[in-house]
Structure formats: C-alpha cells, structure tokens
Amino acid sequence: MQHTSEPIRTNTRGRRALRLRRYRYVGFSRRVWQRRAVFLLGAIFVGLAAVGFAKLSDKAQALYYAILNQWHWLPLVMTPLGFVALAYVTARWFPAAAGSGIPQVIAARASSNPAHRQSLLGWQTMIAKIVMTALALVVGASVGREGPTVQVGASVMFAVASFAGIGRHNGLVLAGSAAGIAAAFNAPIAGILFAIEELAKSFAGRINDIVIASVAIAGGVSWLILGNYAYFGEVSAQMIRAADWSAVPICAAIGGVMGGLFSRSLITITRRPPSFIAALRKEPAVFAGICGLIVAILSIATAGYASGNGYGETRAGLLLGEQLPFWYGPSKLIATMLSSASGIPGGLFSPSLAVGSGLGSMLTPVVTFVDPRALMLLMTVGYFAAVVQAPLTAVVIVMEMTSDRNMVVPLMATALLAAGISRLISRQPLYHALSHAYAPKPQHKEASPSRAS
Structure with missing residues (x-):
C-alpha cells in the first residue's frame, strides 16, 4: 500500500505545483492586465455616460412639460410628428437603436458574428440611442432612459474592448450592461442581479469578478458626481399587523x-x-x-x-x-x-x-x-x-x-x-x-x- 500511495501523493503535489505556476503566470500576464485595464477604463466611461445621459434626459423631459404648460394643444401636432420622425430615422439609419436596448444586448451576447455585434453595439448606435431617447422625451413619449443605459453601457465596454484589440467580448458586454443599471438607478446590487437573472439567465463564475468590479466602478463614478442618493428617496413603509x-x-x-x-x-x-x-x-x-x-x-x-x-x-x-x-x-x-x-x-x-x-x-x-x-x-x-x-x-x-x-x-x-x-x-x-x-x-x-x- 505504501508503494501505491506514494506515487499518488507525488502526482497530487505535482498537479498543485503546476496550477500554482499557472496562477502566477496568469497574475503577471500582460494580456490579463490589459483586460483588467480595459474593463476599468470602460467602467469609468460607463459611469460618466450614465450620468450625462441622466442629466440630458431630465432636461429633455422638463422641456416637454414647459411646452405643454405654455402651448397646451401643441402636443397634438408635435408628438405625432416627433414619433414619425424618430421612427423613420431609427428604421432608416439606426435600427438597432429602437426600443429599450436590452433585447439588443441579449442578441449581441448570443451572436458569434463580430459584424452583427458591431451593428447592435457600435458607437453610432450608442450616440443615436442617447440623442433620440432624449428627443422622444422632448416630444412627450412615455419612455425612460434606464433601459437604454443598459445598451449604452454594453456599447461603451464593447467599444473599449474593440479599441484594445480584445476579441472575447461577452463578459465585458455583460459587465457594461450591469454597470449601466447600477449607475442609472444608483443600485449596484440590482446591476449584478440584472446581469445574472435577465441578461445571462445563468451565473458564470469566471465573469463574476469583472461584473462586480465594473458595477462598483461605474456606481462609484455616479456617486462621486451625483452623491450617494436613493433614486426615489428614503421610504419608510411598514407592514406590522x-x-x-x-x-x-x-x-x-x-x-x-x-x-x-x-x-x-x-x-x-x-x-x-x-x-x-x-x-x-x-x-x-x-x-x-x-x-x-x-x-x-x-x-x-x-x-x-x-x-x-x-x-x-x-x-x-x-x-x-x-x-x-x-x-x-x-x-x-x-x-x-x-x-x-x-x-x-x-x-x-x-x-x-x-x-x-x-x-x-x-x-x-x-x-x-x-x-x-x-x-x-x-x-x-x-x-x-x-x-x-x-x-x-x-x-x-x-x-x-x-x-x-x-x-x-x-x-x-x-x-x-x-x-x-x-x-x-x-x-x-x-x-x-x-x-x-x-x-x-x-x-x-x-x-x-x-x-x-
């Protein structure tokens, strides 16, 4: 039994040593640190984009209410024409900017074709999404900017990863989407859960760290600019009986x-x-x-x-x-x-x-x-x-x-x-x-x- 168990212990020690060498190699790998720098930079940009988008949307909505108060009947002309113009421009030039943006992120993650992903998450689509969502609020549409911020966050991460020459985008796209939710609502835990429950429909352990870190960074950027606030304020409802x-x-x-x-x-x-x-x-x-x-x-x-x-x-x-x-x-x-x-x-x-x-x-x-x-x-x-x-x-x-x-x-x-x-x-x-x-x-x-x- 001693002759049999000794080789087993030797092999076990050998495998442990091999794994340790791999971890050390990965820890000092230039490619790994490049990916870390990419998601760090991308998460900062997501936070900045989310804050800018929020401020633009607030001003757009305030403009509509000012128009409604000043010219009560003007929306009967302005709103239909605005819908027509936005729908035409979207269908003609920016089809991937339509709607919420979350379905586009889901489709991009499911796609293995770089050109298709680019069409859904490219910088042109991102800019069109921000501008036209704000215009939709100006003309009186019942829409929000939080869902579009998910697509904006994914697009920012996709753009940064593409610029850095990183071909494996799925984890970064998911992280960007989660960061978008976190920065939009000042709700970091919700951002992580949304990425797992809605976008991924599963929990992939190897993207866990990058999602959490991106959420923390983007949320931190939002916190530094807007402060530590509750989206709707502090509610103190109770159910006692x-x-x-x-x-x-x-x-x-x-x-x-x-x-x-x-x-x-x-x-x-x-x-x-x-x-x-x-x-x-x-x-x-x-x-x-x-x-x-x-x-x-x-x-x-x-x-x-x-x-x-x-x-x-x-x-x-x-x-x-x-x-x-x-x-x-x-x-x-x-x-x-x-x-x-x-x-x-x-x-x-x-x-x-x-x-x-x-x-x-x-x-x-x-x-x-x-x-x-x-x-x-x-x-x-x-x-x-x-x-x-x-x-x-x-x-x-x-x-x-x-x-x-x-x-x-x-x-x-x-x-x-x-x-x-x-x-x-x-x-x-x-x-x-x-x-x-x-x-x-x-x-x-x-x-x-x-x-x-």
Whole structure:
C-alpha cells in the first residue's frame, strides 16, 4: 500500500505545483492586465455616460412639460410628428437603436458574428440611442432612459474592448450592461442581479469578478458626481399587523395579470400582430404617427401625467404617500405600450415602475387598512416583476431605490407570485422575446469564430 500511495501523493503535489505556476503566470500576464485595464477604463466611461445621459434626459423631459404648460394643444401636432420622425430615422439609419436596448444586448451576447455585434453595439448606435431617447422625451413619449443605459453601457465596454484589440467580448458586454443599471438607478446590487437573472439567465463564475468590479466602478463614478442618493428617496413603509399581509396576494394577482398582459400585448404587436395592425406596421412612419397621436391625446387629457418617465409621480406616491389620480396607472400603461410599440428609442423601466405605483394608488381607497406607501411599493414591484419576469432584480431595484429594508420579505413574496402569474400569461420573458428581432440576418450567418463567454 505504501508503494501505491506514494506515487499518488507525488502526482497530487505535482498537479498543485503546476496550477500554482499557472496562477502566477496568469497574475503577471500582460494580456490579463490589459483586460483588467480595459474593463476599468470602460467602467469609468460607463459611469460618466450614465450620468450625462441622466442629466440630458431630465432636461429633455422638463422641456416637454414647459411646452405643454405654455402651448397646451401643441402636443397634438408635435408628438405625432416627433414619433414619425424618430421612427423613420431609427428604421432608416439606426435600427438597432429602437426600443429599450436590452433585447439588443441579449442578441449581441448570443451572436458569434463580430459584424452583427458591431451593428447592435457600435458607437453610432450608442450616440443615436442617447440623442433620440432624449428627443422622444422632448416630444412627450412615455419612455425612460434606464433601459437604454443598459445598451449604452454594453456599447461603451464593447467599444473599449474593440479599441484594445480584445476579441472575447461577452463578459465585458455583460459587465457594461450591469454597470449601466447600477449607475442609472444608483443600485449596484440590482446591476449584478440584472446581469445574472435577465441578461445571462445563468451565473458564470469566471465573469463574476469583472461584473462586480465594473458595477462598483461605474456606481462609484455616479456617486462621486451625483452623491450617494436613493433614486426615489428614503421610504419608510411598514407592514406590522397580520392583516397587512393580505395586500401581498392582492398586489401579486393584479400586478401579475396586468404586467403579464402588457408583456404579451407588446410581444404580439411587435412580433405577431393581428392583420389590421400588421397592415399599419408595413408603413412604420404611419403606425408611429398614430401611436404618437394617441399618446398626445392622453398627455393633454391627463395634464402631462401620461408622458415622460413618471419619476415625479412615482416618487410622490412612494415617498410621501400621495394618492395619484385613479386614471394615472391605466393611462400610463397605454402610453408606455404605444411608445414602445411605435419603434422609437426609449426604455420601459421607469414607466413600468410608474404604472405599478399608479395601480397601487388605485387600491388605496379600497384597501384602507394598509399603509398607502406599502401598498404602492408592493404593486410597483409586482407589476415590474411581471413585466420583465425577473423577480429578484425587481425586488432589489425597488429596495435600493427606496432605501427601505422593512419591506424585503413582502416585496420578495409579491414579486415571486406576480412573476409566476405573468409566466402563465406570457410564456417567454419580454426582453428575450423581443431579442429575436435582432437575431443575425442571412448576411451575418456566415462562418465566424466560436462564441466566447
């Protein structure tokens, strides 16, 4: 037995020594340090881009409200024409800048063709995304900048990696997307979870460090410029009595159904539209103009509530417990649906949170025994989790945006139930379903290097 075990111990020591030499080699490898420098520089740029995008979007939205207050009926002309112009420019020159940007990132990560990835994440698309999302807010669309910031973050990392000559982009693209979420919401943990739960749909251990580091750096840049703030302010909602917990299944059911219907409807309109909508979509500018006209009517009828990202209204409801108009949630849902389906650039994150808070506010006169802020928080997370079918991300985003740790368990229960109900209505997650539109075209399906993770 001694003669048999000695070679085994010798081989084990030899393998350990070999692994140690490899780790030492990798630690001092010029290529490894080049990749580290690339993601460090890229993460800083993502943070700067996210902050600049946020400031531009805020000014754009303020400009629309100033126009609406000064010329009340002007949106009836400005909004449809703006939708037409944005949809035409997007379809004609920047097709990868349409919509949220998250489906494009998913498609880019699934693609093994460099030219196809470049078309989805190139610098031209990134600039067009920023400019045209801001213009969409100027003309009164119900869009947000948080989803587009995901594509901007991925594009920044892709550009920096391409400039440095690094061919393995997948990990850096994922890290850039996570950093974009972290910087947009000042929610670093949500950025990491979003990368795992929504974009990757799995956890790859070898990209763990780069994702976390990119999130920390981009979030740090945002923190240095904007300060350490909670996106919606510090909310202090509580559920103390046992009866308060009855709000969890109520909000999960309503949020799950409404979010699932929104997701399924948007997928249907964009991918499998009924014949009359399909006929309209053959003329993208005409379809966008009709969507813009309806959004304009809703905006005028609601004194601007239906337009924009809904940040102010959501903050007033969650932070101050103010009751929103009963029509706010439904009108915001319709305006967001039409803005997203029209083909113009713009995201769903903030408008979806606004819809959720509006639906929660509708319940406050009925469910009077629950703190209105708690009710709106539960409905916000339930509806958002149902739309994106990413419950953990929804919980952490809402928790970090409100700095509220008292509601963690109710929020988790509501998000999981709502996402489950949504899956019964819409089998495929929204962003993954929409990503099929950005799959490689025939000219991109040529032989290409194998995909790297």
